[in-house]
Amino acid sequence: MHIPDGGEPKSRRGRGVTMQDVGRMAGVSQVTVSRALSDPAKVSPDTLRRITQAIEATGFVPNALAGALASRRSGLVTALVPSITNIIYASMVQAFGLRMRDAGYQILLSETGLTLEAEEETLARHLSRRPDAVLLTGIHHTARTRRMLLASGIPVVEVWDFTETPIDACVGFDHAATGRAVGDLAADLGHVQAATVCAGDERAKRRMAGFATQFTRRGGQAVLELGYDDQASLAGGRAALARLLDEMGFDRGLVFCSSDILAHGVLIEAQARGLRVPQDIAVVGFGDQEFSDATNPPISTVHVDREAFGRAAAEALLSGIEGRRDGPAAIDLGFRILRRGSA
Amino acid sequence: MHIPDGGEPKSRRGRGVTMQDVGRMAGVSQVTVSRALSDPAKVSPDTLRRITQAIEATGFVPNALAGALASRRSGLVTALVPSITNIIYASMVQAFGLRMRDAGYQILLSETGLTLEAEEETLARHLSRRPDAVLLTGIHHTARTRRMLLASGIPVVEVWDFTETPIDACVGFDHAATGRAVGDLAADLGHVQAATVCAGDERAKRRMAGFATQFTRRGGQAVLELGYDDQASLAGGRAALARLLDEMGFDRGLVFCSSDILAHGVLIEAQARGLRVPQDIAVVGFGDQEFSDATNPPISTVHVDREAFGRAAAEALLSGIEGRRDGPAAIDLGFRILRRGSA
DNA sequence: GGGCCTCATGTATGCGCATTCATCATACAT
């Protein structure tokens, strides 16, 4: 008996069960399988049962690539953050992802580093996947980034900073204002000397600048400013205070750091030197990290609700996708100064 | 003059420039545009120039969904980790992502939480995107997870744990062995009492168990074991030591924590109580986090090269994708005990 | 000068699904 190569008619060489296959097994057409999956109420109970069995038997997994191509909806949402190892961004993206997942979307997450050019290139790669929406970090982008976004016609949300004129939507807070608020605190506490320790991006610099401006405006001495390009670290904070004390003539006063981890380093270095915190050295951080209220003394800091940013960003995009939003949206979620033991 | 609705022939309603459009503008067919993009050497220099111009003029962005469907290669790689806000996993995934990106892949990252069921469900969603490879955290998975993976026929790497019999490939280390090594250290240092503080998954428990086994085998007293389900935190570490001292009869000795953050909490609590570290209380952490060598005293810990795991996992998948790998691979990257000031 | 290769390009096809429109049965109202 001759066995034709290929076996059954229209045998499919490539691995992978299709709706066609499931349908054949269930005695219905491909469309009906599609309907059973997207809206079970549209098929009769009996048919639905046979299809479900066939799916179970074959181990069918729908091909979302094909579905996305046909429906022009990918179910993908792009999220671009400077770094995923920075808890600030990680927790924001986590909250964002949870909300988007509940809405049926998957997150295509990438790091962009610190340059706008890297962001642009990464975005281009992402857009080829035809995401249904985009989350970007910050409000500064290259011209081509803006052009691509506008051309794509999908909802965009810029987070972790604030502008009245976003590309589409914006969820964040005013960085300079946080610095000014800490400057006021320093002045209120009667400090005469102050310093800033900054290890971060342009937004961190704006916080430091806001602090310096307000502190001197309130009568403080010129602020000693220390910045470096490394990632923020405990060791960096320790080294910074050492340098402030040993080389820059800093004597006593308040140190405003661009992150809590730096502030913690300053705290440790001060204590290692036998200085009293906050009497000799007061320190204020930024970010209200998880550890900040458990140090000894606890670290005074600027609290921003990162999870709230993520959730609000998700809502902004979802309302944009569903056409519920009529125009741009700019949401300032603000911040809180948390005065604890270190200042 | 009558203008037919639709304008040009075959006008495309949906937004979006296609290769067809680019080709028309450049005076070539769609295939030639495709070739120009995937292998520029295949088209003549003159044609290439015209196509490049047309792409520039139209702002064409290739549709990777269609490309993936046609080529049966998505260029996507799934990465499933328990949590992205845990620096342990974040830094591993970061290194993994960098390597995969260089190889032309994009990462589809999701959190699975702590249950295998959640992992299974997330994996199913991911597989519908037809990833070219999968990274999973841990070596324990549901039966259906294994079945789906096997059926998909793509390379799989399990990281952050070790087994001789992986689904496909495995890159990690022996958790129990790290605990035993710390148990040896405690015994070598002459400790008689010891305790463990554990806040984590099943792997953390295995580390603690390894410690307890080895410490008692070496002559130590029965190990006091403290575990809780919250995420590891400084506050948790402080509370743990407080409980050990106040309620469990722990007097002096070595405390092995499932993470450096807990160890740091123990350190802070000990110092807040006026206890000397390491003379009264010695503490050992796990993970060698960035801050661990900058505390005072610096924290002794178990170092594992997370970035190396990420890179090795990427290599394992890439070799699998390219068919360079003939069979399963199990790589034990080991660990190092870092003895610093706290023990 | 006919065969044969190479290079550049085009035609045809289908990836697996969602969508639109058509079909057919049944139920119900007039």
Add this chain to the structure above:
DNA sequence: ATGTATGATGAATGCGCATACATGAGGCCC
């Protein structure tokens, strides 16, 4: 009995691209 709504299904189509195969022009050899 005729018309009309409703529900369940199928046939046809195309999303935008990659791939296999076909074509034609030019160059080279004996």
